Amino acid sequence: MSPEPDVTTRALPWTPPNSRGVEALPVSEWWDAVRAAPAIGEHALGLLGDESGAVIQDEHGSLYWLVKVGSATSWHLREVRVLAELTDESTYLGVPPASWTTGPKTHWRVALSVDRCLTDAWRLWGALAEADRAVLGPVPQGRQTCYRCELPTDEPVIVDIEHGGSGAGRTVYACPPHARLYQRDPVTEAAAMRRALDRGRSR
Numbered sequence: 001m002s003p004e005p006d007v008t009t010r011a012l013p014w015t016p017p018n019s020r021g022v023e024a025l026p027v028s029e030w031w032d033a034v035r036a037a038p039a040i041g042e043h044a045l046g047l048l049g050d051e052s053g054a055v056i057q058d059e060h061g062s063l064y065w066l067v068k069v070g071s072a073t074s075w076h077l078r079e080v081r082v083l084a085e086l087t088d089e090s091t092y093l094g095v096p097p098a099s100w101t102t103g104p105k106t107h108w109r110v111a112l113s114v115d116r117c118l119t120d121a122w123r124l125w126g127a128l129a130e131a132d133r134a135v136l137g138p139v140p141q142g143r144q145t146c147y148r149c150e151l152p153t154d155e156p157v158i159v160d161i162e163h164g165g166s167g168a169g170r171t172v173y174a175c176p177p178h179a180r181l182y183q184r185d186p187v188t189e190a191a192a193m194r195r196a197l198d199r200g201r202s203r
Contacts, residue, residue: 012114016098022106024092028085031066031118033093036128037079037176038062043131044124045109053119056096057109064093071121077132078139078155079176136176144173148181 014030017023027033033056036044041063045052056064064083072082083091100107110116133139136157144156157179160172174182 012112012117016112017095018097020097022094022096025095026085027083027091027093028069030069032069032072032085033083034065034067034072034075034124034128035081035083036063036065036131039135040077040079040128040131043134044127047127047130048119048123051120051123052110052116054108054112054117055110055119056093056106057103058094058106059104063109065119065124066117067119067121067124072125075125075128076154077125077128078136078157080128080132136179140171140173146175146178147172148174148178151175 014025017025038061041057041061045055045063052065054066058064070084073084075082083093085091094106096106096108098108098112101111138158140156140158143152143154145151146153146156147159153173153175155176156173157176158171159174159179159182161170172182
């Protein structure tokens with residue numbers, strides 16, 4: 001017989017897994033999920049503070065917030081993914097038992113309870129957008145090609161500006177995973193950010 005739900009979660013409209021392990025639950029039935037890469041997620045979590053709902057952290061450090069179904073489907077932020085129901089297939093999220101609140105395995109980074117479950121979608125978007133800019137820098141316009149994998153990316157990160165003899169510079173872009181591998185120096189990084197900001201003001 002399955003154990004009774006904990007008193008702090010038994011009033012939820014859905015039942016968290018019992019103590020046996022992580023369970024794959026369908027998204028868009030009770031909630032959608034928003035996944036953020038570790039650096040983005042940590043920054044956003046700090047910005048949200050007590051306004052954050054329950055948060056799952058997986059064994060790789062990514063953070064997952066639960067939000068109202070359909071409230072985040074139009075989002076586009078670097079290193080952030082919205083897990084929602086797709087037209088032709090089901091999407092699942094690995095949800096740990098409510099009692100799992102410590103790592104390194106998948107656990108509740110912010111504990112789940114009746115009073116702390118879903119996160120307000122617009123507050124979460126604001127925190128993630130600010131985290132995006134703080135961690136990855138200004139957002140370039142349009143799709144760019146990553147310097148390393150040479151594939152187009154919809155989530156470009158400015159990693160360098162190469163100055164030519166004529167004074168014109170070439171901006172170097174990377175996809176988020178390869179941006180972390182690029183060797184930066186403070187002067188180059190500051191110049192890249194200034195140039196991107198100047199472009200934004202001129203539009």
